[in-house]
Amino acid sequence: MNDLELVERFQKGDEAAFNELVLRYKEKIYWTARRFLQDHDEADEVVQQSFLKAYKGLKTFRSDSGVFTWLYRITVNTALNVLRKQRAREFLGIDELTTETGPESDRPDEQYERREEKALVEEAIRRLPEKQRTVFILRFYDQLSYEEIADILNTSVGGLKANFFHAMRKIEEYVKRVQGP
Amino acid sequence: MSRGHDHIEQTLTDFLAGGLNDTEQNEVQTHLDSCPLCREKLASLQETIAVLERNRDSGVPEGYFGTILPRLRQRIDRPRGLGRLLDLRWPQWAAPLAAAILVAGLLTAIPLTTRETPDLAALTRELEADDLADAYFDALQTSAVPVTWPDDPINGTVAGLDLSNGVLNLILDENVLQELGTVEDLNQEEVETILRQLETRTLL
Numbered sequence: 001m002n003d004l005e006l007v008e009r010f011q012k013g014d015e016a017a018f019n020e021l022v023l024r025y026k027e028k029i030y031w032t033a034r035r036f037l038q039d040h041d042e043a044d045e046v047v048q049q050s051f052l053k054a055y056k057g058l059k060t061f062r063s064d065s066g067v068f069t070w071l072y073r074i075t076v077n078t079a080l081n082v083l084r085k086q087r088a089r090e091f092l093g094i095d096e097l098t099t100e101t102g103p104e105s106d107r108p109d110e111q112y113e114r115r116e117e118k119a120l121v122e123e124a125i126r127r128l129p130e131k132q133r134t135v136f137i138l139r140f141y142d143q144l145s146y147e148e149i150a151d152i153l154n155t156s157v158g159g160l161k162a163n164f165f166h167a168m169r170k171i172e173e174y175v176k177r178v179q180g181p
Numbered sequence: 182m183s184r185g186h187d188h189i190e191q192t193l194t195d196f197l198a199g200g201l202n203d204t205e206q207n208e209v210q211t212h213l214d215s216c217p218l219c220r221e222k223l224a225s226l227q228e229t230i231a232v233l234e235r236n237r238d239s240g241v242p243e244g245y246f247g248t249i250l251p252r253l254r255q256r257i258d259r260p261r262g263l264g265r266l267l268d269l270r271w272p273q274w275a276a277p278l279a280a281a282i283l284v285a286g287l288l289t290a291i292p293l294t295t296r297e298t299p300d301l302a303a304l305t306r307e308l309e310a311d312d313l314a315d316a317y318f319d320a321l322q323t324s325a326v327p328v329t330w331p332d333d334p335i336n337g338t339v340a341g342l343d344l345s346n347g348v349l350n351l352i353l354d355e356n357v358l359q360e361l362g363t364v365e366d367l368n369q370e371e372v373e374t375i376l377r378q379l380e381t382r383t384l385l
Binding site: 022030034038044047048055118121140141143162164172175176 | 190191194198200225226229232233235236237239240241242245246249250252253254256257
């Protein structure tokens, strides 16, 4: 059953159809949120909030954009909302920056290097302006086409290509500057 | 060499990912074959992509994905308003007491069903700045409000924004409806009062 059929069934009162949509997209939604926020707990809350908003919105959903695109749009906006608050708190000095560690290795020096590199990548992405960060995550990690991203963000494909290029160049410059040539 | 370095450089990531059409892919390849500068850029980009790929996945608690739907259902199915009250475990004497109050009310003709005029000023004062921000950013999901990209989070204020009906409904839905019943309970004057008060509020 495709997404739109599930939506139609849900609109007729079939709750199981909504559950099926959640099961279908939960991992994609989680990873998008996680890459925006770089924190499991915050990503988890974005997943919950996004699906709750979808649950409310699906009752009046019209198929002028795909369900997948619409869900992504909700997730991106919800994650950006959290990110803006996070940045505002950082700006005001309420929050201290934290970085998560990756899977542990047996060798302590390898563990250290891995943690360092992971923190470096996260910081490089974190430093990107909001739109470049959004386009980078959707294009590089989620591997969405420019047309899909344009649909989600309601913008032009040409602008997205430029955003992606600048994001990648900034990440490259930051990684090289910190790691050394 | 049909295109300049700048154009080729912009397409290198998509070139590596195979995200270009055949013509573009060939064009970039032809340029690379004859341009050491762009080959150097390609090599550098490949190193960066390798770093990004090595750090693509972060840890997720074991079994996490299996918990998403049950927790979501719990939040969706949680009774609200009167339903939540009915769901509470009441002591055994609660039912007779409620019946006694009802009978007393009927006997003394107290208009129990009349809704008191809401104190809108108090209600909107209670809205936290965070609630307003949430409602505003939620509303960005709808096509009624265009997505904007403020560079400075501090400038992301709600004050002065044209609060559309969509935003108003979201704000009311989340914060005021529990007090008032339904949005239809509000008359035009009450809506305008809320709008006037919300327009003077800021995100931070």
